[in-house]
Amino acid sequence: xxxxxxxxxxxxxxxxxxxxxxxxxxxxxxxxxxxxxxxxxxxxxxxxxxxxxxxxxxxxxxxxxxxxxxxxxxxxxxxxxxxxx
Numbered sequence: 001x002x003x004x005x006x007x008x009x010x011x012x013x014x015x016x017x018x019x020x021x022x023x024x025x026x027x028x029x030x031x032x033x034x035x036x037x038x039x040x041x042x043x044x045x046x047x048x049x050x051x052x053x054x055x056x057x058x059x060x061x062x063x064x065x066x067x068x069x070x071x072x073x074x075x076x077x078x079x080x081x082x083x084x085x
Contacts, residue, residue, distance in 0.1 A: 003028075 013027070020030030039047070055061040063071065 016030065017027045020027045023030065025033070052061075
């Protein structure tokens, strides 16, 4: 496997290195593991689509686009409240 150089702020590198060390990993191993566990936007959308299809099959859950937007807005509002934004 070839290596790549990634430029990030020193503070971010230090934080990631500390997290990696706490888990007994090198920064390189930690980032490789992180990359394997993260989903791309396309993968997240695919999973969401499958989950919605499963819910619809299981209990008929099928919100309209307007209902989905209302739910998303409510979630955003609640997240903003708890994060202080």
